[in-house]
Amino acid sequence: MSSKMSEPVTPPEGGDAPETPNLDFAGTTPYEDYVQADVLTHLQHLRSDDPGEMVFLVTTQVMELWFTVIVHEWETASRALREDRVPVAVDALKRSVRELEALNASWTPLAQLTPAQFNSYRSALGEGSGFQSAMYRRMEFLLGDKSASMLVPHRGAPRVHAELEKALGEPSLYDEVLALLARRGHAVPASVLQRDLTRKYEPSPEVEAVWAELYAGDQNGELVRLGEALTDVGELVWRWRNDHLVATRRAMGAKAGTGGSAGVAWLEKRATKNVFPELWTARSHV
Numbered sequence: 001m002s003s004k005m006s007e008p009v010t011p012p013e014g015g016d017a018p019e020t021p022n023l024d025f026a027g028t029t030p031y032e033d034y035v036q037a038d039v040l041t042h043l044q045h046l047r048s049d050d051p052g053e054m055v056f057l058v059t060t061q062v063m064e065l066w067f068t069v070i071v072h073e074w075e076t077a078s079r080a081l082r083e084d085r086v087p088v089a090v091d092a093l094k095r096s097v098r099e100l101e102a103l104n105a106s107w108t109p110l111a112q113l114t115p116a117q118f119n120s121y122r123s124a125l126g127e128g129s130g131f132q133s134a135m136y137r138r139m140e141f142l143l144g145d146k147s148a149s150m151l152v153p154h155r156g157a158p159r160v161h162a163e164l165e166k167a168l169g170e171p172s173l174y175d176e177v178l179a180l181l182a183r184r185g186h187a188v189p190a191s192v193l194q195r196d197l198t199r200k201y202e203p204s205p206e207v208e209a210v211w212a213e214l215y216a217g218d219q220n221g222e223l224v225r226l227g228e229a230l231t232d233v234g235e236l237v238w239r240w241r242n243d244h245l246v247a248t249r250r251a252m253g254a255k256a257g258t259g260g261s262a263g264v265a266w267l268e269k270r271a272t273k274n275v276f277p278e279l280w281t282a283r284s285h286v
């Protein structure tokens with residue numbers, strides 16, 4: 001798009017025509033300055049001649065952007081919880097629910113790939129795999145699925161590594177929720193509150209009992225509304241994993257993944273994990 005007009009712009013016919021947008025800018029457009037669309041739309045470096053590779057790459061990039069937005073919302077929610085501002089946290093979680101829906105809808109163009117279509121560019125991916133997505137890993141860390149070994153692939157990328165390392169040592173979104181419940185007088189055990197934050201969160205029967213008690217009470221209470229916003233998040237993350245699993249099964253059956261895993265068998269195991277586990281198991285006791 002040219003930013004300088006050589007000819008003066010002719011106004012539209014008729015005196016009462018609505019004003020047309022400005023066409024004349026000295027440098028790049030203010031839109032470009034803000035959105036950086038020129039950068040964004042030139043990041044598609046294809047590795048094969050297959051016409052189907054473009055949508056595979058762009059869908060992956062779109063998902064990375066959604067991961068970035070969702071991490072931002074969950075970090076906002078975590079901070080708000082730490083400061084006892086529950087409505088601010090619930091607002092951020094609710095925004096993330098709409099964003100997770102948009103993220104999940106972006107599976108559509110990849111959901112029905114046949115093995116032959118995927119094979120047309122698969123070898124061009126080399127050992128590249130979404131498993132190496134640092135932003136997805138930050139989402140998992142915020143959900144409580146911490147693991148120091150997940151930093152290893154990023155040793156060669158200092159900024160990414162530093163961000164992940166920081167996230168590994170910080171309380172997850174769920175840790176902040178449980179700390180809030182404890183401050184509100186609920187019996188969250190000290191072993192949970194003082195857990196090693198760099199390890200995966202393990203479900204606790206006492207935490208399950210806290211949620212069961214809350215869910216048996218006032219349905220409009222602040223903490224039940226927080227619990228439901230978290231449950232929506234958990235359900236949509238589980239849906240993303242399952243949509244990914246089914247798309248993978250359609251595109252490559254039981255072959256090994258480009259990232260070196262057993263492929264579908266490995267993803268199946270990952271997809272069975274419950275996000276915020278006690279929010280699901282507590283329902284049996286209400």
Ligand code: HEM
Nearest residue numbers: 060063129130131136247248251257258259260261263270
């Ligand atoms: C239909 C196309 C796709 C196939 C066949 C596929 C296949 C796989 C496989 C087999 C794995 C396991 C690790 C490995 O060995 O590579 C994996 C992991 C992963 N993929 Fe995909 N994938 C596809 C599309 C995508 C897209 C578009 C994204 C978006 C970023 C993505 C993100 C991920 C993530 C985040 C993981 C790690 C999951 C975890 O750690 O639990 N995948 N994928």
